[in-house]
Each structure stands twice: as structure tokens, then as C-alpha cells.
Amino acid sequence: MQCYNSTCLTPSTGAAPQIFASALQFFAATQCLVSEKRVPDADVRNLEKFDFIVVGAGTAGSILANRLSAVNNWSVLLIEAGDDEPVEAKIPALNSALMKNKYYDWFYQTAPNGRNNLANKNESVFWPRGKLLGGSSNLNAMIYIQGNDADFKNWYDAGNKEWSVEEVRRCFRKAESFQDMKALENPEISNHYGHDGPLVINTFNGTFGYSEMVLCAWDELGIKNVEDLNVANVMGSGIMRATAAGGIRQSHNRAYLYPAVHRKNLKIMKNSFVTKILIKNLSKTAYGVEVRKKSRKYKLLATKEVIISAGAINSPQLLMLSGIGSREHLRAKGISVLVDSPMVGQNLQDHILLPFPIYGNEPGERGVADEQFDAIRYLYNRTGYLAENRIANILAFYSENKNATYPDFQSHLHILWKNSSALRNLLGNIYSYKDQVVNPIVKMNQKHAIYFHAFNLLHPFSRGNISLVSNDPYDYPLIHNNYFSDPRDLESAVTGIKMLTRVVDTSYFRSIKAFLGRMEWPACDVYELDSRDYWKCICINMAVTIYHPVGTCMMGPDPQTSVVSSRLKVHGVNNLRVIDASIMPTITSGNTNAPVTAIGERGAELVIEDHMIVTSMNT
Ligand SMILES: Cc1cc2nc3c(=O)[nH]c(=O)nc-3n(C[C@H](O)[C@H](O)[C@H](O)COP(=O)(O)OP(=O)(O)OC[C@H]3O[C@@H](n4cnc5c(N)ncnc54)[C@H](O)[C@@H]3O)c2cc1C
Numbered sequence: 001m002q003c004y005n006s007t008c009l010t011p012s013t014g015a016a017p018q019i020f021a022s023a024l025q026f027f028a029a030t031q032c033l034v035s036e037k038r039v040p041d042a043d044v045r046n047l048e049k050f051d052f053i054v055v056g057a058g059t060a061g062s063i064l065a066n067r068l069s070a071v072n073n074w075s076v077l078l079i080e081a082g083d084d085e086p087v088e089a090k091i092p093a094l095n096s097a098l099m100k101n102k103y104y105d106w107f108y109q110t111a112p113n114g115r116n117n118l119a120n121k122n123e124s125v126f127w128p129r130g131k132l133l134g135g136s137s138n139l140n141a142m143i144y145i146q147g148n149d150a151d152f153k154n155w156y157d158a159g160n161k162e163w164s165v166e167e168v169r170r171c172f173r174k175a176e177s178f179q180d181m182k183a184l185e186n187p188e189i190s191n192h193y194g195h196d197g198p199l200v201i202n203t204f205n206g207t208f209g210y211s212e213m214v215l216c217a218w219d220e221l222g223i224k225n226v227e228d229l230n231v232a233n234v235m236g237s238g239i240m241r242a243t244a245a246g247g248i249r250q251s252h253n254r255a256y257l258y259p260a261v262h263r264k265n266l267k268i269m270k271n272s273f274v275t276k277i278l279i280k281n282l283s284k285t286a287y288g289v290e291v292r293k294k295s296r297k298y299k300l301l302a303t304k305e306v307i308i309s310a311g312a313i314n315s316p317q318l319l320m321l322s323g324i325g326s327r328e329h330l331r332a333k334g335i336s337v338l339v340d341s342p343m344v345g346q347n348l349q350d351h352i353l354l355p356f357p358i359y360g361n362e363p364g365e366r367g368v369a370d371e372q373f374d375a376i377r378y379l380y381n382r383t384g385y386l387a388e389n390r391i392a393n394i395l396a397f398y399s400e401n402k403n404a405t406y407p408d409f410q411s412h413l414h415i416l417w418k419n420s421s422a423l424r425n426l427l428g429n430i431y432s433y434k435d436q437v438v439n440p441i442v443k444m445n446q447k448h449a450i451y452f453h454a455f456n457l458l459h460p461f462s463r464g465n466i467s468l469v470s471n472d473p474y475d476y477p478l479i480h481n482n483y484f485s486d487p488r489d490l491e492s493a494v495t496g497i498k499m500l501t502r503v504v505d506t507s508y509f510r511s512i513k514a515f516l517g518r519m520e521w522p523a524c525d526v527y528e529l530d531s532r533d534y535w536k537c538i539c540i541n542m543a544v545t546i547y548h549p550v551g552t553c554m555m556g557p558d559p560q561t562s563v564v565s566s567r568l569k570v571h572g573v574n575n576l577r578v579i580d581a582s583i584m585p586t587i588t589s590g591n592t593n594a595p596v597t598a599i600g601e602r603g604a605e606l607v608i609e610d611h612m613i614v615t616s617m618n619t
Helices: 015-034 059-069 092-097 149-157 165-175 187-192 210-220 252-260 311-321 327-332 368-381 423-430 435-445 487-505 507-511 532-542 593-610
Strands: 049-055 076-079 176-178 199-203 236-239 266-269 272-280 285-293 296-308 352-360 394-398 409-416 449-457 465-467 478-480 576-578
Touching (some): 015 368, 049 059, 059 076, 059 252, 059 593, 076 296, 165 593, 199 252, 210 236, 210 394, 210 409, 210 487, 210 507, 272 296, 296 311, 296 593, 352 435, 394 487, 409 487, 423 435, 435 449, 449 487
Parallel strands (some): 049 296, 176 199, 296 576
Antiparallel strands (some): 236 394, 272 285, 285 296, 394 409, 465 478
């Protein structure tokens, strides 16, 4: 260790230090192999006309830009508030380096309500959202979970005839290029996934062994191991598939934009913020957008359609700023009402995350040298901890009823070495817990490894909402997450957590002398650890997010109870659609990036069908 900061005492001819220095220089230079060319920023004239304008280059917007510009004689403008991705976005373990960085993250905070999250700083929950090409697909943890058939059947049964299970499954396959060679040997897995799509799906490069032990423990608990969670309709436990391959994140800009940037009919405006959709007052027809780029203001025109893909927070915000929303709310904010659409910003659903610690005597401490060597390993062959997403590569989906085919609960897992350097950042910065919560856990970690089971409730009844603070587009909207406002959610969450805490009684956890740790918070200290009242108290005070807000421009047939139609057209307005996470009527079973990918693909098909274009396609 002394070698790090002192000159070596042994004499040298110079040959050895030269070899070592040139090796270090070589590895330092290989980091450039991870970076790529910047996407050209389009030169756009005020009042320039396009067939389509897409707002937001995130998961869904990237797909739309690609699929629509594949039609040769359509011109497409994609407008993104953020910039190119930094190198950290490409390295799987470094996504948290973008979080709370206002250049790449919108850095939203939920509104305090005086009841929930009293153990979090400012009594609110940090909601990161990607503000860069690729949007949240560049900030996320890359977990690829499609959802359960019943999720899409529910959408269909609610009157959304374009969204049968078969159509949605077809859209997954259209997007995917599944590349895990070992898994492909199983015909069931091979048949389930697509092989020719733009989005590479694989399995994280490496794991450090302990997750296999936890998989065995979950199996013993009755959450049976399956070979592929998507094939198993997200029931059971197993290794996660990922939008990562060869140690590099497969974001949606990489999958869908990079192959299309050379097209002459696609322009991409970066660092450009859309402040309003332009809509003709009488005919209620969208015809363009207002944009601000640095100090310049533009009006840009769309002859066919404007498509909003700004995500579950910004899409409803933009609709409201443009006069589409609840009459009372818009008037209160001084916005003239074009369409009274009461559900804009309502129906907000999210998956909560409740991390609870199980302590054990393994894994032991990890030396600095090991960690540094792993970084070199990444530069050498894209393996090591940097090639993974920093949470364990396994997931559990389970229900109260053992024979259920629809999961109620999900668990992610963080395994932290003894004395982990990552723990304080995770708890104090990402989850934003107050020091009173963080310090005792950090102290316990000096002696014990931690298995954080990050529990989430898959189908909450509670609904939150997004509303405007003012008519200034730069004012962040208010986010009321309303976690546990429906008491059924609290009862259900407690049941799910208690099913999982029993893991301490499985063979592996017994072998490492595991025990459930208390999360310390004064209001909860009066309750017995692992009692229902204890968990209720912990949930109310500490449940944060696993970053899956959806539903705020929900689709449905009735303009009074939904915002867009089954073809994703905004009710009451011509030539305007919303296509992103916000259109989900109900949240899916699991992580939302894959379902939003299917939404992007299906949405693009609906646009193309509606314009009945039969032309030669770009290759
Ligand atoms: C930290 C984090 C971890 C996650 N982990 C996972 C995971 O592991 N697996 C998973 O499946 N899901 C995960 N998710 C969720 C998943 O990434 C999202 O559901 C999905 O990316 C949403 O896609 P979208 O197209 O709706 O929105 P986004 O991808 O967020 O795209 C919206 C885009 O619109 C832009 N925009 C917004 N407003 C404007 C405007 N007015 N003008 C111009 N541009 C604008 C934004 O900058 C952004 O680029 C995670 C999300 C986060 C934030």
C-alpha cells in the first residue's frame, strides 16, 4: 500500500518503472474506446416545417425518431432538452454519477406531505429522470423485465383495443436483439425473444458469486428459481437480463438514434427545451412547438403531427402548459383552457422501494487494490464491477398466494461488503435518508456485510398526481406521489416484506449467521422488529422510489377518465399524441424500460398506419 504515494526504496535501472508506466498509460488510454462521436446538433431555422416533431429523445422518443424517419419521404425533427451522454452513462456501474447532476438529471423531488418520508432529507423523495439523449434509458439500472401478460390484458380489457397481449409481445420482439449465447441454447428462451431488433439484450458480464447463494435461499423460501424471468412471465427468481452487452450500456439512443443520425430526413436538436405545443384555437389542431435553445426562441412547425415523448412528469406538464388539462387547475395558473381534460397529470403510479438490511458475516472487506484492479480489468476486457449495475444481478417476483400466476411483489438486492465505501452514498445521497437512519447502518457495516432486500409493491392502488406550480415552463411541477394513500397498499407491502424477511432462516443465510437489522427511526423504535406495526411505520417513513413513474397521460376510450385514445391521440386535439411511460393505464409487473420500449414500437406503428404511408423504407 505504501507504494501508492511514495517512491520505491529498491534501486532500479529504469526498465521496470518504464514498463509499468507504459502499461498504466496504455490502460488510461483505453478509456477512450468507451467514448463515441457526438450526435450532430441540427441547424434549424425559425418557422421551419417538418412532417413530424417528436419532443424528448428518451426511451420512447428515440424509437419514434428512428421508425418515423425510416419512411423516406417524411421529415422528422427530434427535440431534446439535454445533451449527448457522458462516458459514465456507458459504463454500467456509474449511472449514479449522473444522478443529481443537473446537466444530465432533471433531479425532481416529490412534494412533502407531512405524513410520509419523515426520515428522508426535506421529507421528500428524490426522483431522478434522464435529461440527455436516450433520456432515462441512460440513467437507469439496465434491468430488462417485460412484464406479465395480465398487465397488457388489463390495458386491453380497459378498452384499448390496439394493445392485446399478442401485439405487445410482438413489439417486444421487434425491438430486441437477444444475444446471450448460453441462454440461446434453450429453444424456449430463443423463441421468446426477438433477434433482429435494434436493442441489444444480454446478461451482465460478471457476478461475484454471492448472488447465486441468495438465489438458492429464495428458492428454499418458495420463490422458485427459473432460467429466464421473462419466459416465466415474471414469476419466481432468477438472473436478470439487461440492456447491457460486452460491459457497455445499451441505451435507446445507442440502439435507435446512432443508426439513424446519417438520415437526411432526421434532424436532432439538442439542449433545446420545448415550452409549449402550438394548437389552433378553433380547430383544436396541433401545428408545431415553441422551443428555447440557450437565449434563442423558435417556433417550429409540424404539418402532420406533434408527438410528446417527454416522460411521465414532463409530458403532462407540457400538455397543461399548452392549455390541455383540468379546467379549474389551468385557470388557477392563468393558462387559457383549450381542452378541459381532467385526467392530465392524474393517475400517477410508481413502484416504491423499501430497502431493509439483513446482516451477515460474508462477504468480508474488499481491499482498495482489488477495486483498482477491477477498474483495470474493465479497461482490459469490460468485466469486473464496472461492467455491472452495482446491484446484484438477480431478482425475485412473488405473491402472497403460492400458486398465483401474477406477481404482487418484487425484490432487487444490494450486496455490500463489510465496510463498503458505497454504503453512505447509497443511503444518504441516492435514498436521501437523514443521518439518524444512515449512521447506525454504516456502523453495523463496519462489522457485517449487508444484503439489502429492496422490496417493491408491484400493483399499488394509491394514485398520485403531477400539477403545475405556475405557468412558467421552467418551474418544476409538483409531484404528489401519495404512496400508501390507499390503506390496502400498506397492508399488502407489509405482507410482502414479512415473506421476504424469512430468508434469514434459509441454509445460506444461517451459514453466514445472518440476522435482520433494525432501521432506526424514533417513531418506529417503539415497535418490535419485524412486527406488522414496525413495517408499517418504516414504510410510511422510509419508502422511496425504484424510479418507475407512469400513468399521468393514461390511455383509454373516455376523455373524462383518460388523456389519450388507444391510438395514443390526445382526446379533443387533432395531430397530437403522447407516446411514453405516461400512457400506461396501470403499471406493469416490474421495471418499466422494456414496456416503454414496446409502447414506443407500437406507438410508431400506429402513427405510420394512420398516415397510411406505403413508401420505400430507408435501410
Ligand atoms: C435512476 C433510474 C433507474 C431506473 N432503472 C430501471 C431499470 O433498471 N430497468 C427498467 O426497466 N427501468 C428503469 N427505470 C425506468 C425507465 O428507465 C423509464 O421507465 C423509461 O426510461 C421511461 O421512458 P420515457 O420515454 O417515458 O421517458 P424518458 O426516457 O425519461 O425520456 C424523456 C425525455 O424527454 C426529454 N424532455 C422532457 N421534457 C422535455 C421538453 N420540454 N423539451 C425537450 N425535451 C424534454 C427528457 O430530457 C428525456 O430525455 C429507471 C429510471 C431511472 C430514472
